[in-house]
Amino acid sequence: MRPALWDVATDHIGAVRAIEVVMSATVLAKTLPLIADPRSAIRVVGTSKAWCAAVERAARVAATDVTTCLQGESGTGKEVIARFIHASSPRRHGPFIAINCAALPDELVESELFGFERGAFTSAQQPKPGQIELARGGVLFLDEITELTPSAQAKLLRVLQEHEFQRLGGTRVVSSDIRVIAATNRDLLQAVAQGGFRADLYYRVNVFDIRIPALRDRGDDVILLAENFLEDIARARGGRRCALTPLAAAGLRAHQWPGNARELRNVLERATIICSGAVIQAEDLSLDPAPAFSGNPTELKSVERSTIERVMNDMQGNISKAARTLGISRTQLYTRLRKYGFSQAPV
Ligand SMILES: Nc1ncnc2c1ncn2[C@@H]1O[C@H](COP(=O)(O)OP(=O)(O)O)[C@@H](O)[C@H]1O
Ligand SMILES: [Mg+2]
Numbered sequence: 001m002r003p004a005l006w007d008v009a010t011d012h013i014g015a016v017r018a019i020e021v022v023m024s025a026t027v028l029a030k031t032l033p034l035i036a037d038p039r040s041a042i043r044v045v046g047t048s049k050a051w052c053a054a055v056e057r058a059a060r061v062a063a064t065d066v067t068t069c070l071q072g073e074s075g076t077g078k079e080v081i082a083r084f085i086h087a088s089s090p091r092r093h094g095p096f097i098a099i100n101c102a103a104l105p106d107e108l109v110e111s112e113l114f115g116f117e118r119g120a121f122t123s124a125q126q127p128k129p130g131q132i133e134l135a136r137g138g139v140l141f142l143d144e145i146t147e148l149t150p151s152a153q154a155k156l157l158r159v160l161q162e163h164e165f166q167r168l169g170g171t172r173v174v175s176s177d178i179r180v181i182a183a184t185n186r187d188l189l190q191a192v193a194q195g196g197f198r199a200d201l202y203y204r205v206n207v208f209d210i211r212i213p214a215l216r217d218r219g220d221d222v223i224l225l226a227e228n229f230l231e232d233i234a235r236a237r238g239g240r241r242c243a244l245t246p247l248a249a250a251g252l253r254a255h256q257w258p259g260n261a262r263e264l265r266n267v268l269e270r271a272t273i274i275c276s277g278a279v280i281q282a283e284d285l286s287l288d289p290a291p292a293f294s295g296n297p298t299e300l301k302s303v304e305r306s307t308i309e310r311v312m313n314d315m316q317g318n319i320s321k322a323a324r325t326l327g328i329s330r331t332q333l334y335t336r337l338r339k340y341g342f343s344q345a346p347v
Contacts, residue, residue: 042084044077045228046221050213054081057210062088067160069145069205070183072212074327075262078183079143081212086139091179094138097131101152102144102324109152111168120169130167132159135178145182145205146191146329153198156180160204180205185327196329215257215264222252225261229268240278242271247282255287305340308333312342 044055061068062085070078079098086096104112111120115130132140142148148156159165163176182205184191191197215222226244234241244252248271257263267285275284308326315321323333 042080042087043228044080044084045225046218047224048213048218048221051218051221054210054212055084057208058085059088061085061208061210063090064208065090065179067180067182067205067207069188069207069209070181070212071188071209072183072185073214073258073260074185075260076212076214077261078185078212079141081210082139082141082181082183085181086141089139089179091138095135096139096141097135098141098143099131100143102147102320106149109149110155113152114155114165114167116168117170120167124169127167132165132176132178133174137177138179140178140180142180142182144184144324146184146186146188146197147324150198153201157198157201157204160201186329191329194329194331196331215260216255220253222255222257222264223249225264226252226268229265230272233269233272237272242268242275242278242280244280245282248280248285251282251285251287304336308336308340309342312337 044058046052046055058068058081068085070081072078082098083096086092099112101109111124111128111130113130113132115128115133116124117127118124142156155165159176159178160180164173165176166173188197188202188206188209192199192202215225223244226249230242230244252264252267259266267287268280270286271280271284275281308322311322311325315325319330319333323330326333328336
């Protein structure tokens with residue numbers, strides 16, 4: 001006989017297919033009281049084929065305890081899917097802890113993940129558990145995993161292989177009880193080929209991979225998401241829900257969304273402030289039009305060069321921040337800075 005959770009997951013997939021308009025954990029909870037915790041209310045809005053395929057894979061893997069890797073552009077909903085897996089998994093009553101590996105300074109990443117004992121470094125007056133200990137019984141979501149330092153990668157490998165680790169400055173071996181969900185907006189295999197990401201860790205992290213599609217490849221999901229975001233915004237501000245004119249909706253459909261759902265949300269936040277009478281017109285959207293590509297390869301280079309220049313200026317020459325904003329590694333940024341003849345900026 002199949003285990004009960006697998007039945008639930010299979011039903012869950014059926015439910016995912018059946019719900020035509022908006023899939024939400026709240027809706028699923030009515031159908032499947034067992035699987036989704038209504039308090040978590042994870043909304044995975046979308047009905048496009050590409051999106052449903054990703055949700056279906058997520059629902060399948062949720063029933064297991066397998067390490068999962070979510071790959072997709074920034075803002076596509078990787079964290080949404082990670083939370084959905086957690087809320088639909090046997091670990092749903094345990095914690096969900098999200099760590100952005102790119103946002104942690106190199107010197108802090110290990111103490112944050114693995115914790116430390118008293119005296120591990122000068123300011124370590126008291127022992128402190130790391131996020132791996134705090135996530136016990138739950139899920140640790142490691143966003144932008146390729147940005148982990150080599151030493152943190154080695155320790156994480158031990159957690160995934162042996163389910164154990166040591167706090168910094170400690171000798172005691174602590175056993176871990178977490179499920180890891182990793183995410184990256186880079187191609188993980190390419191990161192391995194370029195030498196920034198350990199091959200052995202790649203195999204441990206990428207046991208089950210889910211590709212999260214870009215918003216531009218998700219057809220009418222743009223409109224479904226927009227309507228959901230407008231509802232959220234109205235609820236948060238306590239006002240009326242704004243409506244989209246057909247021209248505004250067409251504008252949203254035609255846009256390329258390089259920043260995906262996150263960009264859509266920002267565009268709508270702005271539009272709801274400037275529109276009048278709770279109706280959003282096309283001109284309220286202030287979408288940056290993607291310039292038509294002339295077919296000349298030097299044009300692509302000049303776009304890349306000016307984008308790098310602008311981001312480096314915005315980030316006051318901080319390589320790590322600029323690389324993160326551009327969605328590339330520090331090494332890739334250095335290569336491009338050299339290629340375009342920029343003098344090396346201060347870090
Ligand atoms: N399918 C979706 N349903 C509901 N909200 C979404 C969806 N996809 C993205 N969002 C929202 O868009 C924003 C960016 O999503 P996030 O999961 O943080 O993207 P990523 O982790 O890929 O950068 C968040 O505010 C999230 O709630
Ligand atoms: Mg994210």
